[in-house]
Amino acid sequence: MFQDKVFLTSLVIVVVFVLAGVIDPAFLDRTSAALHGAIIAHFGWAYMLSGFFFLVFCLVLALSRYGEIKLGRDHEKPEYTYFGWFSMLFAAGMGIGLIFWGVAEPLSHYMDPPEFIQPETGQAATFAMRYSFFHWGLHPWAIYIVMSLGIAYFSFRRGMPPLISSCFYPMLGDRIYGPIGHFIDIMAVFATIFGIATSLGLGAIQINSGLEHLYGLPSSTGYTLLIILVTTLLFMVSAAVGLDKGIQTLSKTNILLAFVLLLFMLIAGPTSYILNVFTDTIGGYVGNVLEMSLAVNPFLGQEWYKNWTLFYWAWWIAWSPFVGIFVARISRGRTIREFVSGALLVPTLLTFVWFSVFGGASLFLELEQGTNIGMAVQNDVSTGLFLVFDHFPGALILSNAALVLLIVFFVTSADSATFVLGIMTSKGSPNPSLAKKITWGITQSSVAAILLVSGGLTALQRMAITAALPFNFVLLFMCYNIWKALASEARESRLRQYVETST
Amino acid sequence: MLKIIVQPVDLSESLTDVKIRSSFIERFGGREIVLVHVMNPGLGDKDMVQSRLAHLADELNQVGIQAKSVVTQGHVASEITRTAMELAADVIYLPASRKNVLVSSLLGSTTEDVIRLSDIPVFIHKQRPVLVRTEKVHNIVFATDFRKAASRVWLYVRMLGRFVSKLTILHVGERASDPDTEQLRRENVEMLLNELRAKFTDDFQEVALISRIGSPAKHIIDVVEQIQADLVVLGRLNEPFPSKLLGSTCSRVTSGVSSSVLLIP
Numbered sequence: 001m002f003q004d005k006v007f008l009t010s011l012v013i014v015v016v017f018v019l020a021g022v023i024d025p026a027f028l029d030r031t032s033a034a035l036h037g038a039i040i041a042h043f044g045w046a047y048m049l050s051g052f053f054f055l056v057f058c059l060v061l062a063l064s065r066y067g068e069i070k071l072g073r074d075h076e077k078p079e080y081t082y083f084g085w086f087s088m089l090f091a092a093g094m095g096i097g098l099i100f101w102g103v104a105e106p107l108s109h110y111m112d113p114p115e116f117i118q119p120e121t122g123q124a125a126t127f128a129m130r131y132s133f134f135h136w137g138l139h140p141w142a143i144y145i146v147m148s149l150g151i152a153y154f155s156f157r158r159g160m161p162p163l164i165s166s167c168f169y170p171m172l173g174d175r176i177y178g179p180i181g182h183f184i185d186i187m188a189v190f191a192t193i194f195g196i197a198t199s200l201g202l203g204a205i206q207i208n209s210g211l212e213h214l215y216g217l218p219s220s221t222g223y224t225l226l227i228i229l230v231t232t233l234l235f236m237v238s239a240a241v242g243l244d245k246g247i248q249t250l251s252k253t254n255i256l257l258a259f260v261l262l263l264f265m266l267i268a269g270p271t272s273y274i275l276n277v278f279t280d281t282i283g284g285y286v287g288n289v290l291e292m293s294l295a296v297n298p299f300l301g302q303e304w305y306k307n308w309t310l311f312y313w314a315w316w317i318a319w320s321p322f323v324g325i326f327v328a329r330i331s332r333g334r335t336i337r338e339f340v341s342g343a344l345l346v347p348t349l350l351t352f353v354w355f356s357v358f359g360g361a362s363l364f365l366e367l368e369q370g371t372n373i374g375m376a377v378q379n380d381v382s383t384g385l386f387l388v389f390d391h392f393p394g395a396l397i398l399s400n401a402a403l404v405l406l407i408v409f410f411v412t413s414a415d416s417a418t419f420v421l422g423i424m425t426s427k428g429s430p431n432p433s434l435a436k437k438i439t440w441g442i443t444q445s446s447v448a449a450i451l452l453v454s455g456g457l458t459a460l461q462r463m464a465i466t467a468a469l470p471f472n473f474v475l476l477f478m479c480y481n482i483w484k485a486l487a488s489e490a491r492e493s494r495l496r497q498y499v500e501t502s503t
Numbered sequence: 504m505l506k507i508i509v510q511p512v513d514l515s516e517s518l519t520d521v522k523i524r525s526s527f528i529e530r531f532g533g534r535e536i537v538l539v540h541v542m543n544p545g546l547g548d549k550d551m552v553q554s555r556l557a558h559l560a561d562e563l564n565q566v567g568i569q570a571k572s573v574v575t576q577g578h579v580a581s582e583i584t585r586t587a588m589e590l591a592a593d594v595i596y597l598p599a600s601r602k603n604v605l606v607s608s609l610l611g612s613t614t615e616d617v618i619r620l621s622d623i624p625v626f627i628h629k630q631r632p633v634l635v636r637t638e639k640v641h642n643i644v645f646a647t648d649f650r651k652a653a654s655r656v657w658l659y660v661r662m663l664g665r666f667v668s669k670l671t672i673l674h675v676g677e678r679a680s681d682p683d684t685e686q687l688r689r690e691n692v693e694m695l696l697n698e699l700r701a702k703f704t705d706d707f708q709e710v711a712l713i714s715r716i717g718s719p720a721k722h723i724i725d726v727v728e729q730i731q732a733d734l735v736v737l738g739r740l741n742e743p744f745p746s747k748l749l750g751s752t753c754s755r756v757t758s759g760v761s762s763s764v765l766l767i768p
Contacts, residue, residue: 158681170680173716485680492684499687 006182007425007436010189011443017194017463018447022454027461036462039469040306040314044296047313052293055142057479058340061149066486067337071152071328078333082342084248085330087255090347092326092416096203096409098136098354099402103384105132106359107366107377114297114304120374125363129281132359134292135309136351137285140316141344142474147324148331149271149339153485161428163189163472164321170484171477177390184474188321189424193440195318196417198446198461202382203410204228204448210381210403214396225449231407232445235414239437250415254408260344261401262357268392269361273368277360282352317468317475325420329430336486362388405454417444505624505662506534509587510596511579511617514540514555521559523634525568528626530597536563536570537590541582549574580616587623592604594624594765615754618739622768624659630761632733643734644762646723649674649695656767657702657763660736663765664706667734671711672699673726675719689714713738721753727760736765 021028061067070076078085109128110120117124150167160166165181172180204227211217211227240252266274285292296305331339362384365371371391377384389398421440422432452458508528512521525536540556542549556572563570573590575582587595594753618625633641645660647653660670679685691729696712703710715722727735739753757764 154681159683160681169682169685170678173678173685174682228732481680488677492679492688495679495687495691496684500692 004425004427006185006427009182010186010193010425011439013186013190014193014443014447018450021451021459025454025459026186032459032462032466035466039466039475040310040392041404043469043472044302044306044310046472047310047317048294048296050317050476051143051313052140054475054479055138055293056148058142058149058344061482061486062337062340062344066489067340068219069153069336069337069489070157071149071331071336071339072156072333072335073158076156076333078331080248080330083255084252085342085346086346086350087251088248088330089327089343090350091251091254091409091412092323096199096406097404098351099385099409100202100206100382101132101136102354102358103362103388104137104377104381106167107362107374107384108381109308110363110366111374111378112304115301116297122367125283126280128363129277129355129359130284130288131292131308132355133281133285133352134289135312136355137348138289138344139293139313141348143316143320143344145340146475146482147320148327148343149336150328150482151324152331152339153336153394155236155328155428156484162325162328162423162430163428164324164424164478167426167478167481170481170488171403174431176227185424187467187470187474188325189421191318191320191471192322192417192421192424193444193447194461194463194467195315195322197444197451198412200228200231200410200414200444200448203406203413204231204452206385207231207403207406207410209380210386210399210406213383213386213502214399214403221453224452228445228449228452231410231414232441234407235411235418236438236441238411238415239418239441240434250408250412254405254412254449257401257405258354261405262354262396264394264398265357265361265392268369268394269357270364273364274360277363278353278356281356285352311465314465314468314472317471318465320471320475321424322417322420325423326416329419329423333496338343358385358388361392365391414441414444505531505593507537507590507592508533508535508594508596509537509539509590509592511541511583511613512556512559514552518559518562519568520748522563522568524567524596524598524628525540525563525570526566527628527632527634528594529568532662534569536568537586537592538572539583540572540574540588541579542576544572544576547690549576551665578611580620581690583613583617584620584622587621592623592746594626595621596628598628618754618757618766621766625766626668626766627757627766629763631731631763632679640667640733640763642671642730642732643667643736644723644727644730644732645671646673646675646719646756647699647735647738648676648719649692650738652767654738656736656738659765659767660703661706662702663734663736668707669709669711670703671713671726671732672703673713673715673723674720675717677717678716718736720752720759723752723756724759727762728753731745732762734763734765735760736767739766 080088106128109131110124113119113124113127117127151162151164154160154166154169155162160169163185165176165184168176168181168184175181195364204224208217208219208224212219217223296302327343333344362373365388366374373387376387385402386399389395389402392398418437418441419432422437423429426432426436510528518555530534538556538559540552542552547667553572553574556574560570560572573586575586583595595617597617599614614627643663664670665714674696676688676692679688692714696714700710700712713726723735735756737753737756753766
């Protein structure tokens, strides 16, 4: 197990960073803050341009003649049904984040918009919904699609291991098996482990908030650690069972539960208001997507964009190796057109509905009912969802359902991450050993727990964002490699036929 | 094959320059050299130019090189190529200036235009072979992508075998997108290169094979400089818009190598 260079090096790097966070959290905090600040300040434009480019690239690919090419051999068919596929896409890509931010993000933007918008006004509410759609809409999925498309194409159609380094074969050739290839894969492991550890930490905090809100369980580090321990055990069981049974069953269950919750909120809540919010925001989003895609507002104060949009873009890029490999794994047998349109449109639409229902309901409470929920969310974003439920019939059931949803999303994300880390550190083996999955499962939970105790969670969140900058370039080069490989499909196919007939 | 040779002159050359160049190109089996001068419309004294050009042609005839002269007016590159076509010339000989580093590296725009417009072979004479010292071509590189443009070059390469001892056949390919296909591609390239070697073995004393991956222009220049080749022979392709935007392989090779270049359209 320890002979794998990527596995060993990644493990050592993770341990070193965790130790740094434990021994001298102030140093880690200072370093990561400086790096993060510099990157966001100086490369914001690069993130925005890249994000827009990835979206255009996906659309061009889907509409081009390459759209007919399968992510697999020509005779292969998709392994999962549409429902299973969309459920897993949604669970891995957004899941826990949506539960956390579904209420909190629109309210946060409403309370604290950019300088040129008056807070707590109708204009601020419109802006809040539109940017919530924007941050969770087409662009994140375009980033994920580039990564997963590259991995799926090179592994399932070209017969290479499902590693990020494999996508660089047209450019690097056999050097992908050397230090450059290892470096790319180690960066991917690094971004994944810190990205997921941070999410697990945040998820555990929100579960603790929910338990406190519902049952008066004190919101303390000790209880949060206990939550991490229990959920770790749960996802280890899921990981041990395997992808087909574990993650798929959990994802399907979760999506059903989320759908029931969503439907209830839509019917029991201000239905017309929510549908108006949905329609209006879709219109605003579609009409302004180009402007928003490239908006960094150098003349009107950039702070808001740095804190939100650029943070999200870096965050999605940092998450892309994890989501990319997982999504690639579940998308075998689909054509590029089907893959791009499915992964781009369906989860985006679901996200829009989610934000309209939860964000719309919370803005209704704030604007029309004067519940002052926005202020409470500003104080503690993790409580937003439960505070909204308090104003609905069956609040206790709703909050419990949300808690279950959170826990299951937590388990699904951690399970998927364990699986992906196993693949990345097993030379791309599609079925990583249980020992490796357990090692990474324990590692990511330990990282989350240790950082929660030492207070270095924000620092590591920043480190994950820092790792996104090189990954941004990895993604851009990946686009080049994908296009080059697709363009050479016909020529190489003729070569294979020629060699076959001549022999 | 290279019987009728068009040699543009701008009349800044000395008689010795014209004689040396003419005797050099005559070595490749030339029968007649046509000195062409293109005047700017409405500028200069046509009679005087014709008389100077006729004098140059006479001087060449006196040393045993059959020559004649033509004076035309208009866009220089267009007139050179038009005249060459009218005369059914076999090649246009263009000496690249070495007087100015910048001009030499970028090449005169006339040279680039002639390369672009010409439908007959163009020989661009650069630093190698050095006329005064050797007047001989020892080592040529034939760059091939195994496509139609390259196959049109075969006859010219064969003809050059009568005057040159060593041939290096260079293939610069594009890496395949996965290791298995790449292995097939390499084997196929090796087979095609060996077929070409067999084709030219009787014409040259020595035939070497080189295969590389990457930018064709970059590798052609690299190999030519590495083996100090005197001449590189290329088939000219009409490349599509994006690659042309960055400069076609032919124009990049032509401006980048120190050796002479023979472009076959």
